Amino acid sequence: MEQKAASPHRPPGTPPRVYLAGPDIFFRDSAAIYERLKAACAQYGLQGVEPSDGGVHKGFEGSEAERARRIYEGNIALIRSADGLIANLAAFRGLEPDSGTVFEVGFAVALGKPVVVYGVPEESYASRVCAVRDCAPDADGVLRERGSGVMVEGLGQRLNLMVGCSTTIEASAQAALARLAQRLGAAGSACAH
Incomplete structure (x- = not known):
């Protein structure tokens, strides 16, 4: 997984x-969160790209379905044009990460882009x-919920094994960016974190 990925869409020297x-x-406070993440990216010689609204602004007069499609297509285009991806996989509205974020992680992995995630608790998913x-x-000996009998995925993974085995998990966004910068051979990748 320690590959260097280069986007064919990025001009040399950028x-x-x-x-x-x-x-x-x-x-x-999403705007402030993205400003902090972009500033951290710059420290490592990276350009941070936040998710897109697909060009849909407050004056958009299409249907909700059209708006959703534009947002989806805009973010797919951004992931395709990116050299790598970091993902906040903290639990969101339950025990699991945000499903849209997990989709983006899988899409980037399928494209062969390096993915580093953060926000994941230290203990195993089964223990949570x-x-x-x-x-x-x-x-x-299979761990199951008593009431439903549903198996609880074990194997000591901090996330579902499909996500845990396809990504690198770091403790923080800063550490994730440092690892990704190193993989991408970014100019600022020697910065301490």
């Missing part, structure tokens, strides 16, 4: 572009589930 995935766009749901091993 900083690698990093798509800033996460549920941050939903927060009231067991802290809020009544769980126990069944007769075969």
Whole structure:
């Protein structure tokens, strides 16, 4: 996974572009969050790119479905044009990360772009589930929710294994950017974090 990825869309001599995935766009202070992330990107010789509204502004008169499609297409284009992606995978409205962010992570991985994530608790996903749901091993030793019998994914992973095995997990956005800058060979990648 320690590959250097270069976007065919980036002119030579320009900083690698990093798509800033996460549920941050939903927060009231999203503009400030993205300004901090972009400033941190610049410290590592990267250009931070926040999610797009797809060119849809307050005066847009199309349907909600048209608005959703434009936002989707705008963000897909940004991920395609990025050299890598960092993602805030903190739990969002439950025990799991934001589903849209997880989609963006998978899309970037499928494109062969390096992905570094942050915001993930240190303990395993199974231990977090067991802290809020009544769980126990069944007769075969498989961890299950007692009420529903649904298996709780184990294997010691901090996230679902499909996300955990396809990304690198760092403790913070700053550490994620440092790791991604190193992978992309960015000019500021030697900065301490």
